[in-house]
Amino acid sequence: MKWFIVIIMTTQLNVGQPETPLWIPEIAFDAEEECNTFARNNQIRLFRKSIEAYKGSILPTALKCIDQNLMNELGKIYRENQNEELI
Numbered sequence: 001m002k003w004f005i006v007i008i009m010t011t012q013l014n015v016g017q018p019e020t021p022l023w024i025p026e027i028a029f030d031a032e033e034e035c036n037t038f039a040r041n042n043q044i045r046l047f048r049k050s051i052e053a054y055k056g057s058i059l060p061t062a063l064k065c066i067d068q069n070l071m072n073e074l075g076k077i078y079r080e081n082q083n084e085e086l087i
Contacts, residue, residue, distance in 0.1 A: 002068040003035035007050045023050035035065035
């Protein structure tokens, strides 16, 4: 199973409809530990790239490794809601 890094970005909450934008670098790993190690060792660089991706308008707050099944679910949710173009 593949693993992916997801970076959670902070944004102001809309009244009644909170949004949590994500930034997902195009990196996949074969094992969860490999993903977690890369994320820990490269957190600053990943955060810097996520800030650049959103042109500094919002900031990263956390990163997490997720498996391919959850990644597919996130993609499905975002496509249905059309609230994230980068995913």
